[in-house]
Amino acid sequence: MGNRRLTDQQRRRIEENAVKRRENASAGITEDKEGMIVARYSKTAVVRAGNGETHNCHLRPNLSHLVAGDQVLWANEETGAYVTSQLERRSELKRPDARGQLKAVAANVDLIAIVFAPEPEPHANLIDRYLVAAHMANIDTIIILNKSDLLDQHPEHDALLESYRTIGYEVMTSGPTPEETQALSDKLGTRTSVFVGQSGVGKSSMLNRLLPDAELRVGALSEGVLKGRHTTTTAEVFARPNGGFIIDSPGIREFGLQHIDLTLVAPGFMEFRPFLDQCRFRDCSHLVEKDCRVLAAVESNEISSERYESFVNIVRDIDTQSY
Numbered sequence: 132m133g134n135r136r137l138t139d140q141q142r143r144r145i146e147e148n149a150v151k152r153r154e155n156a157s158a159g160i161t162e163d164k165e166g167m168i169v170a171r172y173s174k175t176a177v178v179r180a181g182n183g184e185t186h187n188c189h190l191r192p193n194l195s196h197l198v199a200g201d202q203v204l205w206a207n208e209e210t211g212a213y214v215t216s217q218l219e220r221r222s223e224l225k226r227p228d229a230r231g232q233l234k235a236v237a238a239n240v241d242l243i244a245i246v247f248a249p250e251p252e253p254h255a256n257l258i259d260r261y262l263v264a265a266h267m268a269n270i271d272t273i274i275i276l277n278k279s280d281l282l283d284q285h286p287e288h289d290a291l292l293e294s295y296r297t298i299g300y301e302v303m304t305s306g307p308t309p310e311e312t313q314a315l316s317d318k319l320g321t322r323t324s325v326f327v328g329q330s331g332v333g334k335s336s337m338l339n340r341l342l343p344d345a346e347l348r349v350g351a352l353s354e355g356v357l358k359g360r361h362t363t364t365t366a367e368v369f370a371r372p373n374g375g376f377i378i379d380s381p382g383i384r385e386f387g388l389q390h391i392d393l394t395l396v397a398p399g400f401m402e403f404r405p406f407l408d409q410c411r412f413r414d415c416s417h418l419v420e421k422d423c424r425v426l427a428a429v430e431s432n433e434i435s436s437e438r439y440e441s442f443v444n445i446v447r448d449i450d451t452q453s454y
């Protein structure tokens with residue numbers, strides 16, 4: 132085998148390939164390399180190469196669904212840099228777009244940081260909706276109460292945070308002091324975290340405190356939130372100096388869960404889980420059934436009525452939308 136002589140044709144092809152490679156190299160054309168989508172725009176994306184440099188890339192038309200955090204292959208071609216393919220996602224956080232289609236917001240995240248604050252007034256059960264979505268996506272969560280400096284005027288939010296801590300969720304406060312920023316930094320560690328929550332709760336501000344070089348735009352509440360304008364308009368990935376990434380995401384007004392299977396809502400409520408296989412009926416909806424263990428747990432205060440109402444609210448939302 133090894134001694135077989137090359138035909139003239141084979142030799143010519145090898146030489147041609149070598150010439151082509153040298154030409155490509157001198158024209159800056161490269162072979163496919165791995166990278167990460169840092170920010171996604173309509174027909175282009177910023178890609179972070181392995182060495183940390185960023186490149187503005189065109190997207191092939193079949194790659195229109197790429198989002199911040201996606202791992203991709205990209206290459207320099209004659210007409211510019213291109214993302215050529217998408218690599219498999221390890222996780223994805225999805226939410227419905229304006230037309231109700233379920234779309235990924237961020238990919239390959241380890242932690243969803245659900246941010247709320249005394250101002251703007253938190254939307255009822257937005258936190259629970261995120262918790263359900265995170266459970267479905269099998270991504271860890273932390274609930275963060277930002278603007279701790281406003282808590283004196285709003286002790287009820289501290290109580291809300293405590294109620295989640297009691298259930299068993301991971302929670303923390305965040306605010307303007309360096310100590311709070313350090314605690315947040317330690318908590319996130321080298322994971323890839325995405326900051327989510329209503330517009331104006333301070334997601335970009337928290338990022339600016341963690342990474343002063345990021346200089347993200349933050350919005351004044353009076354303008355941004357009251358007029359319904361969102362300061363951050365596209366999700367963006369930031370590398371942390373000691374490893375790990377944080378993804379800033381645009382604030383949302385509501386988080387519809389209409390597209391999910393009804394049976395996936397209850398397991399998204401952590402404290403419901405021990406009761407779910409103890410109902411009389413296997414397909415119990417936990418709304419009206421006889422001998423429903425969840426309803427009994429609400430009765431005996433093992434489940435809080437607030438969380439149960441939130442569950443009903445989400446289920447009713449799905450139910451009305453499917454007719």
Ligand SMILES: Nc1nc2c(ncn2[C@@H]2O[C@H](COP(=O)(O)OP(=O)(O)OP(=O)(O)O)[C@@H](O)[C@H]2O)c(=O)[nH]1
Binds near residue numbers: 331348
């Ligand atoms: N008092 C107080 N205000 C804060 C804190 N963090 C952020 N803010 C203010 O909250 C407002 C909104 O902050 P942003 O960081 O733009 O909020 P966001 O969540 O990124 O908003 P979107 O990008 O629209 O989703 C700004 O006026 C910030 O200065 C805080 O810890 N305490």
Ligand SMILES: [Mg+2]
Binds near residue numbers: 348363379
């Ligand atoms: Mg923002």
Ligand SMILES: [Zn+2]
Binds near residue numbers: 411416418423
């Ligand atoms: Zn039940």
